[in-house]
Amino acid sequence: MDSQQRTDAPPTPNLIFEMLQAHQRTAALKAAIDLDLFRAIGDRPADVASIAQACSASPRGIRILCDFLVINGVLGKEGESYRHTPTSATFLDPRSPASLASIAQFLTNSAMREQYQNLAEIVRTGRTAMPGDGTVEPENPIWVQFAETMAPMMAPLAAPLGAVVLEGHAGPMRVLDIAAGHGLFGIEIAKQNPQAHVTGLDWAPVLRVAIENARKAGVQDRYDMLPGSAFEVNFGGPYDAVLLTNFLHHFDTATCVGLLKKVRGALKPGGRAATLEFVPNEDRVSPPMPAAFAMTMLTSTPAGDAYTLRELSAMYTEAGFSGIAAHPIPMSPHTIVMGNA
Amino acid sequence: MDSQQRTDAPPTPNLIFEMLQAHQRTAALKAAIDLDLFRAIGDRPADVASIAQACSASPRGIRILCDFLVINGVLGKEGESYRHTPTSATFLDPRSPASLASIAQFLTNSAMREQYQNLAEIVRTGRTAMPGDGTVEPENPIWVQFAETMAPMMAPLAAPLGAVVLEGHAGPMRVLDIAAGHGLFGIEIAKQNPQAHVTGLDWAPVLRVAIENARKAGVQDRYDMLPGSAFEVNFGGPYDAVLLTNFLHHFDTATCVGLLKKVRGALKPGGRAATLEFVPNEDRVSPPMPAAFAMTMLTSTPAGDAYTLRELSAMYTEAGFSGIAAHPIPMSPHTIVMGNA
Numbered sequence: 001m002d003s004q005q006r007t008d009a010p011p012t013p014n015l016i017f018e019m020l021q022a023h024q025r026t027a028a029l030k031a032a033i034d035l036d037l038f039r040a041i042g043d044r045p046a047d048v049a050s051i052a053q054a055c056s057a058s059p060r061g062i063r064i065l066c067d068f069l070v071i072n073g074v075l076g077k078e079g080e081s082y083r084h085t086p087t088s089a090t091f092l093d094p095r096s097p098a099s100l101a102s103i104a105q106f107l108t109n110s111a112m113r114e115q116y117q118n119l120a121e122i123v124r125t126g127r128t129a130m131p132g133d134g135t136v137e138p139e140n141p142i143w144v145q146f147a148e149t150m151a152p153m154m155a156p157l158a159a160p161l162g163a164v165v166l167e168g169h170a171g172p173m174r175v176l177d178i179a180a181g182h183g184l185f186g187i188e189i190a191k192q193n194p195q196a197h198v199t200g201l202d203w204a205p206v207l208r209v210a211i212e213n214a215r216k217a218g219v220q221d222r223y224d225m226l227p228g229s230a231f232e233v234n235f236g237g238p239y240d241a242v243l244l245t246n247f248l249h250h251f252d253t254a255t256c257v258g259l260l261k262k263v264r265g266a267l268k269p270g271g272r273a274a275t276l277e278f279v280p281n282e283d284r285v286s287p288p289m290p291a292a293f294a295m296t297m298l299t300s301t302p303a304g305d306a307y308t309l310r311e312l313s314a315m316y317t318e319a320g321f322s323g324i325a326a327h328p329i330p331m332s333p334h335t336i337v338m339g340n341a
Numbered sequence: 342m343d344s345q346q347r348t349d350a351p352p353t354p355n356l357i358f359e360m361l362q363a364h365q366r367t368a369a370l371k372a373a374i375d376l377d378l379f380r381a382i383g384d385r386p387a388d389v390a391s392i393a394q395a396c397s398a399s400p401r402g403i404r405i406l407c408d409f410l411v412i413n414g415v416l417g418k419e420g421e422s423y424r425h426t427p428t429s430a431t432f433l434d435p436r437s438p439a440s441l442a443s444i445a446q447f448l449t450n451s452a453m454r455e456q457y458q459n460l461a462e463i464v465r466t467g468r469t470a471m472p473g474d475g476t477v478e479p480e481n482p483i484w485v486q487f488a489e490t491m492a493p494m495m496a497p498l499a500a501p502l503g504a505v506v507l508e509g510h511a512g513p514m515r516v517l518d519i520a521a522g523h524g525l526f527g528i529e530i531a532k533q534n535p536q537a538h539v540t541g542l543d544w545a546p547v548l549r550v551a552i553e554n555a556r557k558a559g560v561q562d563r564y565d566m567l568p569g570s571a572f573e574v575n576f577g578g579p580y581d582a583v584l585l586t587n588f589l590h591h592f593d594t595a596t597c598v599g600l601l602k603k604v605r606g607a608l609k610p611g612g613r614a615a616t617l618e619f620v621p622n623e624d625r626v627s628p629p630m631p632a633a634f635a636m637t638m639l640t641s642t643p644a645g646d647a648y649t650l651r652e653l654s655a656m657y658t659e660a661g662f663s664g665i666a667a668h669p670i671p672m673s674p675h676t677i678v679m680g681n682a
Binding site: 010011012013014015016017018019020021022023024025026027028029030031034035055056057058059060061062063064065067068070071072073074077085086087089090091092098100103104107108113116117119120122123124125126127153156283284285286288289291292294295296297298303305333 | 351352353354355356357358359360361362363364365366367368369370371372375376396397398399400401402403404405406408409411412413414415418426427428430431432433439441444445448449454457458460461463464465466467468494497624625626627629630632633635636637638639644646674
């Protein structure tokens with residue numbers, strides 16, 4: 001996915017063929033997860049017959065699926081046996097604490113996938129073809145699924161985000177977690193600072209996932225819920241910090257600026273707002289993952305985007321923030337952008 | 342897609358995320374072709390406004406789609422302008438004689454794509470979930486679409502195949518082209534040898550595409566049509582050569598052997614049968630394109646496969662052929678396998 005490399009490469013029809021078949025890769029990984037294949041592979045190399053039995057599936061289907069997964073780097077093959085790769089053992093085996101298997105449910109959910117069946121029409125109109133405002137429609141149940149399934153992808157980001165937001169800050173503080181979802185980011189603040197009090201804001205059905213996670217983390221006594229729309233509820237406060245994770249990208253610039261003004265109004269002087277975003281470079285085509293995220297916003301929202309640092313900084317500035325700084329999270333496509341009230 | 346490289350790489354969650362989003366790559370290329378975007382890019386770098394106007398599309402949609410295509414190597418970007426890459430200029434611009442744009446219609450047709458929406462179930466049962474025998478159901482109209490749209494992908498293979506089959510053979514000869522489709526392979530034989538007489542065998546509606554191509558090539562006087570099923574019609578003959586292009590992979594081994602026996606019965610002594618196939622290495626996971634083709638056979642047929650050279654040789658041998666040899670076509674994922682009657 002190195003665009004420069006590909007741009008300068010000699011012409012090849014294989015790239016066209018490969019792109020037109022790329023949907024098979026998504027389907028294959030989803031099928032393997034649905035069949036619990038990465039558990040069946042287990043600790044030792046396994047042959048087609050034993051995997052087929054463990055997955056209650058046909059030998060022909062398992063053999064072709066496993067070979068396809070090997071071609072795509074998420075299984076290994078030795079002779080007639082299949083084994084985990086480091087990536088599949090860590091991120092796909094359901095017994096791994098870092099397993100990401102559940103994110104397949106959200107990323108391939110039918111409401112999101114269906115949008116791609118007529119992408120040309122979405123490009124023509126310039127907005128999601130979902131009913132209403134798509135994924136940002138009030139109370140869209142998709143966010144319950146997000147909260148329930150995407151936590152494993154977000155969990156590794158929580159500790160870096162907590163460290164950046166707290167910057168060693170101890171003592172009593174109040175934190176508002178807007179679009180809390182699974183709640184992991186606010187919960188992490190509460191874990192890193194035993195005197196932090198966190199308020200999670202999201203749709204009520206989503207907050208049930210967050211409070212359950214707060215309970216599991218043992219911080220439920222310092223976790224309050226503020227159900228509703230970030231654009232409509234009274235934030236309360238004042239807060240020492242406000243988290244805006246995976247949120248601004250759903251909206252157009254004016255909406256983001258309006259929300260940031262409201263956030264600033266709820267912060268103590270010198271308090272900080274921290275957004276977690278996919279932030280492409282100013283060329284908008286690198287790095288691949290943050291840049292490609294704009295496609296998800298095109299298909300699922302009326303006007304969202306993967307904003308560049310310049311654009312995010314301009315929003316913060318217009319909303320009255322200063323000291324705006326970007327903190328890319330190592331080994332991840334995400335960046336924290338912070339501003340001071 | 343180098344499986345060894347990926348297998349030994351350190352674990353990365355990005356590969357999981359990328360696979361689960363890979364379907365976007367197929368949709369993006371299909372949308373760009375449907376919008377005639379690669380014509381709009383034209384000979385000079387073009388900005389969002391001019392492309393949007395040419396495609397009757399929204400600036401937001403065009404900007405995000407074009408950036409996505411740049412990330413994937415099928416457009417270039419300089420400042421705010423987009424330009425062709427060598428690959429898109431050669432294989433996606435509809436004005437290029439080598440344009441492959443039409444293959445998107447076949448490769449992403451809804452009957453094929455729908456199979457991937459529940460791939461787990463196909464893996465369980467071990468066969469296509471299409472009605473009847475899937476793409477090998479008699480008179481399946483999908484083969485008219487194949488004949489009409491996939492010719493540009495097959496055209497570059499015709500000259501090498503013709504050379505291998507003829508091996509300099511001049512003078513009168515009769516050739517049977519089984520599953521003729523677009524007819525390009527048999528037509529190429531007629532072009533390379535002005536005394537060759539070709540019989541194209543396929544479903545009648547498909548042969549209408551082949552005879553039209555024979556007319557365009559000026560060889561229609563030496564092109565006969567034999568409509569029907571390769572398993573049921575009398576081949577006639579005897580022939581000097583029989584072509585079996587993109588055909589055996591749809592069927593199980595016993596069916597292939599039966600057909601090869603029938604082919605051998607229609608050949609003159611010493612006549613040759615030539616198959617054009619995706620032939621993976623014996624490990625079945627390399628090279629990526631031929632090996633991954635087994636997935637298409639899993640989802641679209643009851644028992645087809647991407648057969649290895651050992652398997653194809655065994656079929657030829659069981660059917661009574663000798664002198665079996667493989668001829669990989671340079672710069673292509675295809676291999677010609679020939680046997681002598």
